[in-house]
Structures are given as C-alpha cells and as structure tokens.
Amino acid sequence: MTTALALFSGGLDSILACRVVQDQGIRVKALKFVSPFFDYDLLERQDGYCAEVLTKYGIDVELIDISETYLRMLAAPAHGYGKNFNPCVDCKILLVRTAKELMAKYDASFLITGEVVGQRPMSQRPDTLRIIERDSGTDGILLRPLCCRGQKKTRAEEQGLIDPDKLPHFSGRNRTPQIELATEMGIADFPSPGGGCILTEQVRAARIQALYKLQKPELLTPENIRFLLKGRQYHFPSGAWLTMGRNQPENELIESLQMGKDLLVKAVDRPGPSGLLRFSKGQADQELAAAIVARYLKKTAAKSQEMQVVTGDGRSAILLVHPAADSDIKPLSW
Ligand code: SF4
Structure with a gap:
C-alpha cells in the first residue's frame, strides 16, 4: 500500500x-x-x-x-x-x-x-x-x-x-x-483556526526576540524559552532571570519548570505568588527575587516579610526582606 x-x-x-x-x-x-x-x-x-x-x-x-x-x-x-x-x-x-x-x-x-x-x-x-x-x-x-x-x-x-x-x-x-x-465527512469537532503559535503573539514574541538579541547562543534552549513564556518576567543586572506566577495555575506551572540550580521563591506560611529564579549569581539576586515576590503578597502591617528560597533538591533558606518598591521593579521587567 x-x-x-x-x-x-x-x-x-x-x-x-x-x-x-x-x-x-x-x-x-x-x-x-x-x-x-x-x-x-x-x-x-x-x-x-x-x-x-x-x-x-x-x-x-x-x-x-x-x-x-x-x-x-x-x-x-x-x-x-x-x-x-x-x-x-x-x-x-x-x-x-x-x-x-x-x-x-x-x-x-x-x-x-x-x-x-x-x-x-x-x-x-x-x-x-x-x-x-x-x-x-x-x-x-x-x-x-x-x-x-x-x-x-x-x-x-x-x-x-x-x-x-x-x-x-x-x-x-x-x-x-x-x-x-x-x-x-462527519468531522464535527475540530479546532478553530488561528492562534497556537507564540511567535505571532506581540508580547511573548517580543520577549523571545529580546532573548535572541542578547547574542548568547548558549541561552537558546527549549527550557529557557519555556521559562520566558510563563509568568511575569524580570531580568536582573547580574544576568539572573526571575519569573513569577500571576495566579495559582501559573504558580504550579512555574514550580514545575524548576531544574538544575533554579531556586523557588515563596512566602513562608502565606499564600501568594511563586517565583522561579534562574542563573542566580548569589545572595544579592536571591534577596532581590524575594523582595519582588514579597511585593505581590497581600499587604500587611508588617514592614518585612519572611520568604523561603528552595533548591531543586528541597534544601531551603529563609530570608527576611522588605517588599520591593514598584519603581525599583519596573526597570527589571521584561
Ligand atoms: S512560525 Fe508561522 S508557520 Fe510556523 S507555526 Fe508559527 S505561525 Fe505557523
């Protein structure tokens, strides 16, 4: 045949x-x-x-x-x-x-x-x-x-x-x-046309384009692209990346993307967004990521917030941070 x-x-x-x-x-x-x-x-x-x-x-x-x-x-x-x-x-x-x-x-x-x-x-x-x-x-x-x-x-x-x-x-x-x-032909249930390709979407395609403009071929991996396509995105001066969920399903998805040396950043004992930090260069990046995630927690009277930073193999550290100011966060948005 x-x-x-x-x-x-x-x-x-x-x-x-x-x-x-x-x-x-x-x-x-x-x-x-x-x-x-x-x-x-x-x-x-x-x-x-x-x-x-x-x-x-x-x-x-x-x-x-x-x-x-x-x-x-x-x-x-x-x-x-x-x-x-x-x-x-x-x-x-x-x-x-x-x-x-x-x-x-x-x-x-x-x-x-x-x-x-x-x-x-x-x-x-x-x-x-x-x-x-x-x-x-x-x-x-x-x-x-x-x-x-x-x-x-x-x-x-x-x-x-x-x-x-x-x-x-x-x-x-x-x-x-x-x-x-x-x-x-009896075909009733088929997907509606259009959509489906992220490269045709204005916002997310622009992120991918920005990644290519960095001219760093080592960053062009499926795992990094998936990271960039989910959540609110921040790029730190050190070269670290942070993504943060905007709702519970996105938090779960972002958590599922954790690999290698990625760090998961969440509030201790409080509901709120999950952040995933990639390419962290050390303590300063972790504190910045924790401060950004803390900014999106429900406001309380407390000035500082306990946040946890968890490695892929489950080890965690607690950081006490002040939530970041919007004016400090904005320049980092991607
Ligand atoms: S790049 Fe163009 S042809 Fe390829 S999947 Fe996306 S929309 Fe379709």
Missing part, C-alpha cells in the same frame, strides 16, 4: 488533507511537529493526544520534537520574519524538509500538507508555496491536496497514485467550503 507522509497541524485543513488522501486508498502517516513555540505541552500527553486524533479523525499521528533545529533557524531565517517574530516561510521550509528526511523511515512515496493557496498572507501565497518546495527540496513530491488542481502535477498524480479530479479545490480565506466538506 502506498504511504504518504502528512504535515499535521491539527487544524481543519490538515485533517481534511489527510482524509481526502486516505479516501483515495493511500495510507497516511501524519507528523505533528512541536517546539517551545507551538504545541510543546503535547509531549507530556503524547499517547493520549495520538489516541484522540485517531479516534476523532481516523488519522495516525506521531509527535516530532523539532525544538533544537527550530531554535537555530529562528536566529536568522532566510526569508525574514512576519509581523512579530514569526519566521513563517522558513518555518514551513524546515518542517517540510524534515518530513522529507523522514520519508525513508516511513516508506513514504510523497508528502502532503493542508496548505490552501491564498489563505495566509505570508506563507500561502502562490509564489511562497513554490519557494517552500524549492528550498525544502520537495519539488514534485509535495502534494497539497486541498488546492492542487491547476498547479504543476506532482509525481503522485503523474503516477496515478492520486486522482486530482477527486480532490477538493479551495483557495483564499473563506473557510466555508472546508467546513462544508468536514460536515460531509
């Missing part, structure tokens, strides 16, 4: 692309790429996610963590950035190229994506779609089954593996035809 390898975002277009190719008797293996900027949390529930996609859509999906290559690409994407720090064209090229490299492993004859010509301003213009093929080395093996009619034929069509006349033909931003096809 012929196999096609699909780039699967989990959105409606990628679901439909897989399904219309399956309907022509092709086995489809779907790859869902994850990075700290999109869908990384799925790695924690990989089996559950894959089972859910199989049950809901009949699609056999596998997660591929592309973080390391992605972080390198993001430093200098050949085709530049979009409105924020999103390198959409190079992102697509990287994902398609990686899928091509995996074709032998899955014994796949061709690749498919759910791209629809004209749907997205940066990465789905007709000329950009050609650039993606050219720069990923997938000319002739990349089939876009939702919009391939009228385009240069791929090998799968030439060899009769796929009948383009039986495929839908979508274009532009109107999604009604896709939703109608989904309804016909």
